[in-house]
Amino acid sequence: xxxxxxxxxxxxxxxxxxxxxxxxxxxxxxxxxxxxxxxxxxxxxxxxxxxxxxxxxxxxxxxxxxxxxxxxxxxxxxxxxxxxxxxxxxxxxxxxxxxxxxxxxxxxxxxxxxxxxxxxxxxxxxxxxxxxxxxxxxxxxxxxxxxxxxxxxxxxxxxxxxxxxxxxxxxxxxxxxxxxxxxxxxxxxxxxxxxxxxxxxxxxxxxxxxxxxxxxxxxxxxxxxxxxxxxxxxxxxxxxxxxxxxxxxxxxxxxxxxxxxxxxxxxxxxxxxxxxxxxxxxxxxxxxxxxxxxxxxxxxxxxxxxxxx
Amino acid sequence: xxxxxxxxxxxxxxxxxxxxxxxxxxxxxxxxxxxxxxxxxxxxxxxxxxxxxxxxxxxxxxxxxxxxxxxxxxxxxxxxxxxxxxxxxxxxxxxxxxxxxxxxxxxxxxxxxxxxxxxxxxxxxxxxxxxxxxxxxxxxxxxxxxxxxxxxxxxxxxxxxxxxxxxxxxxxxxxxxxxxxxxxxxxxxxxxxxxxxxxxxxxxxxxxxxxxxxxxxxxxxxxxxxxxxxxxxxxxxxxxxxxxxxxxxxxxxxxxxxxxxxxxxxxxxxxxxxxxxxxxxxxxxxxxxxxxxxxxxxxxxxxxxxxx
Numbered sequence: 001x002x003x004x005x006x007x008x009x010x011x012x013x014x015x016x017x018x019x020x021x022x023x024x025x026x027x028x029x030x031x032x033x034x035x036x037x038x039x040x041x042x043x044x045x046x047x048x049x050x051x052x053x054x055x056x057x058x059x060x061x062x063x064x065x066x067x068x069x070x071x072x073x074x075x076x077x078x079x080x081x082x083x084x085x086x087x088x089x090x091x092x093x094x095x096x097x098x099x100x101x102x103x104x105x106x107x108x109x110x111x112x113x114x115x116x117x118x119x120x121x122x123x124x125x126x127x128x129x130x131x132x133x134x135x136x137x138x139x140x141x142x143x144x145x146x147x148x149x150x151x152x153x154x155x156x157x158x159x160x161x162x163x164x165x166x167x168x169x170x171x172x173x174x175x176x177x178x179x180x181x182x183x184x185x186x187x188x189x190x191x192x193x194x195x196x197x198x199x200x201x202x203x204x205x206x207x208x209x210x211x212x213x214x215x216x217x218x219x220x221x222x223x224x225x226x227x228x229x230x231x232x233x234x235x236x237x238x239x240x241x242x243x244x245x246x247x248x249x250x251x252x253x254x255x256x257x258x259x260x261x262x263x264x265x266x267x268x269x270x271x272x273x274x275x276x277x278x279x280x281x282x283x284x285x286x287x288x289x290x291x292x293x294x295x296x297x298x299x300x301x302x303x304x305x306x307x308x309x
Numbered sequence: 310x311x312x313x314x315x316x317x318x319x320x321x322x323x324x325x326x327x328x329x330x331x332x333x334x335x336x337x338x339x340x341x342x343x344x345x346x347x348x349x350x351x352x353x354x355x356x357x358x359x360x361x362x363x364x365x366x367x368x369x370x371x372x373x374x375x376x377x378x379x380x381x382x383x384x385x386x387x388x389x390x391x392x393x394x395x396x397x398x399x400x401x402x403x404x405x406x407x408x409x410x411x412x413x414x415x416x417x418x419x420x421x422x423x424x425x426x427x428x429x430x431x432x433x434x435x436x437x438x439x440x441x442x443x444x445x446x447x448x449x450x451x452x453x454x455x456x457x458x459x460x461x462x463x464x465x466x467x468x469x470x471x472x473x474x475x476x477x478x479x480x481x482x483x484x485x486x487x488x489x490x491x492x493x494x495x496x497x498x499x500x501x502x503x504x505x506x507x508x509x510x511x512x513x514x515x516x517x518x519x520x521x522x523x524x525x526x527x528x529x530x531x532x533x534x535x536x537x538x539x540x541x542x543x544x545x546x547x548x549x550x551x552x553x554x555x556x557x558x559x560x561x562x563x564x565x566x567x568x569x570x571x572x573x574x575x576x577x578x579x580x581x582x583x584x585x586x587x588x589x590x591x592x593x594x595x596x597x598x599x600x601x602x603x604x605x606x607x608x609x610x611x612x613x614x615x616x617x
Binding site for chain 1 (some may be wrong): 332375381382383384387390393394395396397398399400401402403404405406408409413414417420440443447454455456457459460461462463465466468469472473475476477479480481482485486488489492493497499500503506507511513514515516517518519520521522523525527528529530531532533536538539540541544562563564570601602603604605606607608609610612614
């Protein structure tokens with residue numbers, strides 16, 4: 001266990017944000033979960049008691065008759081905003097006094113940094129470079145992430161759960177978002193920050209970064225395993241595998257969605273449903289590609305003269 | 310002979326300029342002597358009630374004694390506060406609902422603008438000067454190190470705050486009708502925040518920034534159709550000297566032009582675009598009915614399905 005190495009990575013000034021993000025995320029996840037479970041309890045109670053549902057103020061927080069439902073922004077909100085600004089300023093001041101912004105040697109195109117890392121918030125995408133060609137990891141994936149985020153309000157037809165925390169009313173939506181944000185985005189950043197060392201090789205936390213380490217890994221392509229040699233056959237084979245993945249995963253996801261989420265399925269139009277399916281299955285494809293690369297050393301699935309996936 | 314009312318003199322009595330002036334001054338002095346005490350008293354009366362003065366009333370448009378009306382006006386008649394409604398949902402001020410992340414993001418943007426403008430006074434976006442300017446800033450400029458640190462950490466904090474803000478908005482379902490469009494504006498602002506941070510990364514012109522930007526922009530080589538290493542790029546005539554990466558960097562390598570371009574995007578281009586989107590974002594928050602909650606829970610049995 002190389003504590004010094006571990007400390008070097010954790011205390012690198014530009015890694016501090018991701019070190020800070022993880023406990024922050026845990027805290028806010030807890031905060032959201034606590035409110036969601038309180039609301040879910042209330043919802044269950046009201047669903048079972050129609051008379052109470054008519055008179056209840058419908059929030060998990062206490063409310064006495066005679067209390068005002070609305071309060072003045074001045075001073076009740078403004079003092080919160082003022083307080084928040086002061087606290088953020090203090091945090092920023094303390095952080096800036098205690099920790100210096102990094103400054104390396106002057107830029108030198110002839111001396112490559114090893115590892116050369118992007119800023120922490122892009123390390124998830126950089127980690128994707130291991131599993132995908134740059135045009136997918138660097139261009140297609142960010143585009144899909146942005147578009148995928150943008151269409152969320154238009155494909156989520158669930159009328160429940162607007163303006164309050166809940167889990168039981170929106171299991172699929174929240175589960176999907178947690179998977180995309182925490183499992184894919186944040187944990188890929190975590191791997192890119194803490195696990196990847198020189199040569200972008202895998203170093204467990206506490207393992208010494210050995211700049212001379214060599215790994216004899218033989219990466220194969222999926223067609224090679226099946227003994228396919230001609231380019232045309234490889235192209236056709238890959239298309240069948242990728243198309244087959246979308247078809248099989250689509251069928252599985254469809255049967256689950258149709259069974260466990262029938263109301264949302266009913267509400268969705270064909271376009272909404274197919275967009276949701278496409279983005280969901282593409283997102284599921286990421287950990288699958290990662291797994292076959294890390295476990296079976298398979299580099300490409302689909303090989304064509306123009307692009308490889 | 311009647312006395313002539315003639316200042317040119319009459320009856321052998323010359324009326325000179327001096328005597329005329331003296332008599333005028335005497336008259337003025339006596340009137341002043343008469344008026345001054347009352348004027349002074351009046352002035353003291355006015356000053357003793359400063360909120361009644363013209364200067365005050367021209368600045369502050371309403372009274373400030375603690376009445377509900379004045380509390381509302383304090384927000385509504387103030388240009389900086391008027392984005393707020395006069396009253397809000399009593400539970401909306403609970404920290405646990407909003408986490409305050411949207412507001413903190415905006416506050417950090419202000420901090421970054423402020424520290425950024427100060428940094429611009431000491432920085433030349435040229436290969437010869439840039440790195441030395443940062444050294445100068447760190448070692449010679451009073452509070453220069455603090456300034457640079459604050460800019461750096463506020464930028465990282467802003468990325469965290471934006472991500473947490475999006476997280477909260479998702480978890481509370483706040484993107485649902487009628488806020489679909491504003492969620493989209495928010496996604497664009499998230500991207501602009503990342504781009505702002507990324508363009509700033511190169512500016513110290515050190516190894517860290519240089520290689521981060523090299524790694525980042527190398528991906529642009531592989532853009533499908535528009536990059537010379539991307540799928541179908543070569544077939545469309547893309548070379549290192551005319552593809553999308555060349556456009557981003559102003560050259561085929563990260564050099565002086567890339568430094569200048571990222572400086573201008575960082576300090577002028579993206580902040581203006583982001584400011585425009587922020588205006589729309591905040592405006593839409595109000596127009597879409599203020600913040601989304603905490604709203605009353607809706608029961609599944611109450612949902613009326615639209616006939617299909």
